[in-house]
Amino acid sequence: MQLFNCPFCGPRDETEFHFGGEAGNLRPDGDVPAERWADYLYMRHNPKGPVREVWVHGNCGEFFVMERDSVSHTVSGSTTLGGEHA
């Protein structure tokens, strides 16, 4: 069982967390072509190695950014959700 760090609640069991998507995937503004919408809704970098992702801690309901490695599963950082997933 792995522990993830919630920036609000501290280290908690991995089963309390849900993957929310890649950080920095921003909803397009205004009247944009279908390709741009498809890009936002579906296309992913899905990197092998270091990743920056938005996660939600189900217990406190807060979204945050987790930095981890998608091969080793090592977590290197958890930060509160800044503007534009900074």
Added chain:
Amino acid sequence: MTSRYSAFSLFKEGLAGQKGWVPAWRSPEPKGSYDAIIIGGGGHGLATAYYLARTHGITNVAVLEKGWIGGGNTGRNTTVVRSNYYYPESVALYGLAHKLYEGLSKELNYNVMLSQRGMVTLCHSMNELEIAARTVNAMQINGTDAELYTPEDVRRVAPIYNFEPDARFPVFGGVWQGRAGTARHDAVAWGYARGASRLGVDIIQNCEVTDFIVEGGRCRGVQTTRGTMRAERIGMAVAGHSSVLSAKAGFRLPINSYALQACVSEPVKPILDTVVLSPGPGVYVSQSDKGEMVIGGALDRIPSYGQRGNLPTLEGVIAGLLEMFPAFGQLKLMRQWAGIVDVVPDSSPIIGESPLPGLFLNCGWGTGGFKAIPAGGTLLAHLLATGRHHDISRPFDLDRFVTGRLLDEAAGSGIAH
């Protein structure tokens, strides 16, 4: 020199001290150029090479595999073959695969040990039974075999299931597909490899693609750990690593990679002669010819390229299995592993030309790639040979994510991969 398998050749080699067998496939040095290159030596890649040579007469073909053939998801799945899907487009696709599987041992002269023992997908409530009736109707209308099972029918095919009144997952009925079953996964890879190699295809193992050669806006070859190879048409069948290669080619895919776990118990005497799937705990199980219980479940909940799997999912799968079959509580697990699967938002595969012309995709099968190998190979071979879609692959093009014409089988058939 004995290369064709038959009762006679086995007898002849028995008398000759088994000295005349030749390797099932050649391991040639890579050439500088081919008519077509296929990246990925799993079932889909090897089947593509086989059908390119067999159906389209294109034999100057290389299959590039970064490890050993069939060592990825082809060697890690739970060997189930079925075609219980909802939408007509999916039925055409998986139906083609199922039909080809039924003739595969003869086609390849290689015993893939297809065992059509039937599969039952259980219903644990009246609501699930109503949806099951809809699924069965849809499958029958689309020309696939399916039957709606009563609890008595389920008891007949899986008598060791937990039918106690206080069972956590009580049986209200089920969807039966009699033509479903299991096949020997390694044999599918090896059979296609042998068939392709005999038709002239070069199977090159320990050869990782490190970059694409792009000239004039087209993909014209690959850089690999074993040198540069050029081809006008390149196919890619690399499952969970599709995003890694597409990043090198300069585009993104609608894929998240997840670990999918499976495990097997110690071998025991025959006790379960069908495939049983319970959507309650999301667990399915069959008994291998060796006697092991082959157990699979849902995806891990964390995007991953680690071929190990996480403990919470495994615990959930085992807990569910023991609710279904309390007798299995005495079994010991022998092995546990994971494969990296390519999960697409609408749970349907992606087949078609990529945004980089000359590079063609066969990916997005998620947790259900093994059963589709003969169709994935047929359709990617058609694309590589003709440059155009087969009627069956057209709906599965990448363009559906822009047009919005998705084929959501997680909603249609409840098969969330």
